Each structure stands twice: as C-alpha cells, then as structure tokens.
Amino acid sequence: MSQGYPPSGSDPYSAPPSGVRVPVTVSRTAAQPLVTYAILGLTVFVYLLQWGTILLLREDYPLIWGIKDNSLIQSGELWRFFTPMLLHSKTNILHIAFNMYALFSIGRPLELYYGHKRYLALYLISGFAGNVFSFIFTSYNSLGASTAVFGLFAAEGVFLYHNREMFGKQANRALSQVVMLAVVNLAIGLSPGIDNFGHIGGLAGGALFAWFAGPLLGVAGFYPSFSTVDKRDARNVWLAGLGISAWFMLLAAATMFIRR
Numbered sequence: 001m002s003q004g005y006p007p008s009g010s011d012p013y014s015a016p017p018s019g020v021r022v023p024v025t026v027s028r029t030a031a032q033p034l035v036t037y038a039i040l041g042l043t044v045f046v047y048l049l050q051w052g053t054i055l056l057l058r059e060d061y062p063l064i065w066g067i068k069d070n071s072l073i074q075s076g077e078l079w080r081f082f083t084p085m086l087l088h089s090k091t092n093i094l095h096i097a098f099n100m101y102a103l104f105s106i107g108r109p110l111e112l113y114y115g116h117k118r119y120l121a122l123y124l125i126s127g128f129a130g131n132v133f134s135f136i137f138t139s140y141n142s143l144g145a146s147t148a149v150f151g152l153f154a155a156e157g158v159f160l161y162h163n164r165e166m167f168g169k170q171a172n173r174a175l176s177q178v179v180m181l182a183v184v185n186l187a188i189g190l191s192p193g194i195d196n197f198g199h200i201g202g203l204a205g206g207a208l209f210a211w212f213a214g215p216l217l218g219v220a221g222f223y224p225s226f227s228t229v230d231k232r233d234a235r236n237v238w239l240a241g242l243g244i245s246a247w248f249m250l251l252a253a254a255t256m257f258i259r260r
Contacts, residue, residue: 028112028113029112029113029114029115029118029215029230031112033107033108033109033111033112033119034111034116035107035111035116035119035120035123036103036104036107036108036111036119039103039107039123040100040103040104040107042086043085043086043088043096043099043100043103043145044096044100046062046086046087047087047088047090047096049062050062050063050087050088050090051090054090060090062086062087063087063143065083066079066080066083066084066086066087066143067080067083067084067087067141067142067143068080068081068084068131068134068135068141068142068143068198069141070135070139070141073135073256074256074259074260080131081128081131081132081135081252082124082127082128082131084127084131084142084143084144084147085127085131085144085145085147085148086145087143087144088143088144088145089143089144095144096144096145098146099144099145099146099149100145102149102152102153103145103148103149103152106149106152106153106156107119107123107152109156110122110152110155110156110159113159113215113217113230114155114214114215118213118237121209121213121241122151122152122155122206122209122210122213122214123148123151123152124148125151125205125206125209125241125244125245125248126147126148126149126150126151126152126154126155126202126205126206126209127145127147127148127151127202127205128147128205128245128248129147129151129201129202129204129205129206129208129244129248130146130147130148130150130151130198130199130200130201130202130205131147131198131201132201132248132249132251132252133197133198133200133201133202133204134147134195134197134198134201135252135255136197136251136252136255137197138195138197140195142195142198144195144198146195146198146199146202147198147199147201147202148202148206149202150182150198150199150200150202150203150206151202151203151205151206151207151209152206153178153181153182153203153206154182154202154203154204154205154206154207154210155206155207155209155210155214156174156178157175157178157179157182157207157210158206158207158210158211158214159210159214159215160174160175160178161175162210162211162214162215162216163215163216163217166217166219166228182203205244205248208244209240209241209244212236212240212243212244213232213236213237213238213240213241213244214232215230215232216230216231216232217229217230217231218230218231
C-alpha cells in the first residue's frame with residue numbers, strides 16, 4: 001500500500017520529493033489472534049458440553065443456567081446478559097457453524113489491529129449490548145454468539161471508515177462488503193425464531209466502542225522508512241469502554257425498574 005506525503009514545504013530530510021509515493025508498512029498491535037482462538041475454542045467446548053449433559057444427564061444444563069431468560073434476569077440472574085454468547089442451538093448445527101466462521105473470518109484481522117485486551121473488550125461489550133437490547137425489546141429466550149459477532153461486523157466497518165485514507169481503495173471495497181453483509185444478515189434475522197433485536201444491539205455496541213475506542217492509524221517515521229502508529233490514547237480507550245458499558249447497564253437497570 002502507498003501513502004501520499006505532504007507536498008513541498010516539508011522538511012526535505014524527512015519527506016520524499018513532491019509527487020513521489022512511498023510504501024508504508026501498516027504495523028499491527030498483536031502478532032497472533034490468540035483471543036479469537038480462545039473464544040472460538042471455549043464456545044465449541046460449551047457446545048460439546050451441552051451435548052454431553054444431554055447424553056449423560058438428559059438435560060442441557062449449560063442452556064438452563066445460561067440462556068437469556070427475561071424473567072430470570074429480572075429476578076437477579078444478571079450473568080445471563082453474558083452467558084448466551086457461549087450457547088448455541090443443539091438442533092441446528094448451522095447456528096454455531098455460521099457464528100464461529102464469522103468469528104474466525106472477521107475476528108482474527110480485527111484483533112491484530114485492536115490488540116488482545118481491547119479486542120476482548122469489544123467482543124464482550126458487543127455481546128452484552130445485544131443481550132440488553134434483546135432483554136428490552138423481546139420477551140423470547142435467546143442464545144448465540146451472534147450478538148457479539150454483529151458487533152465485530154460494526155467494528156470492522158468503523159475501522160475501515162476511520163482509516164480509509166491509510167488503506168486507499170481497498171477500504172472502500174471492503175467497507176461496501178461489510179455493509180452489504182450486515183444488511184443481508186439483518187434481513188435474514190427477520191425470519192421467525194431469530195432474535196434480530198440482539199443483532200441490532202450488538203451492532204450498536206460494537207459501533208460505539210469502535211468509534212470511540214478503535215484504532216486510529218497514523219504515519220510515523222522518516223523518509224524513506226515509514227510505519228503506522230495507533231493515535232488513539234490508551235486512557236481514552238478504557239474510558240470509552242467504561243462509558244459505553246455503563247450506558248447499556250443503565251438501559252438494562254431502567255427496564256428492570258419499570259417492569260417491577
């Protein structure tokens with residue numbers, strides 16, 4: 001990828017001649033997407049555990065203890081805002097297959113730019129936001145990693161938009177694909193039995209976190225060697241994460257108070 005440099009008037013020792021395009025190495029925060037692999041492995045393990053308890057004990061205990069159930073959340077089982085991200089339908093293997101494929105495809109490159117901790121925060125906040133929306137807007141029980149996965153969709157789109165000058169035409173093409181993919185999946189979510197409110201909440205949570213806490217790439221270094229740095233202040237990342245989390249917590253708390 002090439003990045004244009006400011007025209008004449010810049011320091012001749014740090015800038016190339018006017019009109020010359022210089023290759024820029026886009027550096028990444030993480031060397032390996034370890035959190036993505038860990039989430040994928042844990043989710044598959046829980047799915048196998050669901051089947052194991054059914055075969056051995058004739059009950060899906062992970063589902064009983066973790067599904068998003070509004071009445072149980074209302075009674076104080078607040079962990080159910082998070083545990084549905086690890087659960088999937090046993091009768092439809094495509095449910096977990098699609099979510100894990102999307103996590104593998106989108107999560108890996110995102111984690112490399114976000115870094116492990118910020119990426120984990122993105123995933124958890126997206127899933128939490130999706131389950132809060134589901135709690136507010138639908139009375140049906142729900143489960144699945146798609147709340148968090150839709151947050152990754154949104155985060156990828158925001159990342160490409162914020163850094164479109166760095167990635168050039170590639171960003172525009174990729175951004176169009178992300179938008180189209182999100183729209184298609186939301187349309188599929190209109191089918192009976194699918195919790196589209198959870199998807200919308202996940203999109204909202206992921207978009208907010210990515211907008212206020214996602215990587216903002218900038219060029220650093222001197223001619224002829226340039227690299228990229230993340231201009232986002234680390235303190236602002238965690239302040240944004242706490243603020244967005246608090247906002248969705250407030251929505252959930254207000255809904256619980258109104259329903260008493």
